Amino acid sequence: MAASKMRIALIQMAVGETKTTNIKRAVQLIREAAGGGAQLIALPECFNSPYGTKYFPQYAETIPGESTEALGEAAKKFGVFVVGGSVPEKEGDKLYNTCTVWGPQGNMIAKHRKVHMFDINVPGQIMFRESDNLSPGHNFTTVDLPNCKIGIGICYDMRFPEMAHIYSQMGCKLLLYPGAFNMTTGPAHWELLQRGRALDNQVYVAAISPARDPDAEYIAWGHTSVVSPWGEVISTCDEEEAIIYADVDLDYVTKVRQMIPILNQKRNDLYQVTTK
């Protein structure tokens, strides 16, 4: 594959209640995705645990721990980068929703704690309060891959355009959001948000959901997908377990930015997005 290209695989994994089965399944699917030529492989939010406030304390572990160590071993065995969806992380008396990123030598190269807590109330449809037992992270997380800087957010983080914009200002060309939207906000906003973030920043956006389990307490929307810097959905699936692939092309990012040069046309004299 040309140096300007990178094949990514997103794993829309069926997550159940048995942690060890989830970990084993993740490793099997990473093997399959590596066999499909992927250089970077991403898992969904909460790949080792059902998504839900009652599960977070029960499934939480330290990092490294059982679930994340398995990702490091898989990254090394199959010679790929792994963006490990997320796991409920325990540190001291706090819990976080945390994504780890692993390099082909099996080393952890980044750790992102979800920054924005998913606390919403859509009356009669969905009420969720992640902050009842999770704490937010306070950092941006980027990773320098051999030919592409990537930015990591987790699910609800995708709703915040400033965060994506900061990542693009930092030089990211691909944003990855392990996420688990639901049957209310999924059909309404999942694709729209990905396309918005991609188009605003002229970057690739990948969002990785668990497969839908209709019997789960929190039912995931699925529809794992990749959007191009032109705002087109270039790879997607429905709600079943699946691996989807896309070839991220950095030359295409440059081309889109040359054709419609909004990133150079910003009126920094009138407004700015800055970090604190």
Ligand SMILES: NC(=O)CCC(=O)C(=O)O
């Ligand atoms: N896990 C999450 O953060 C869910 C976010 C979500 O569903 C949304 O609508 O935002």
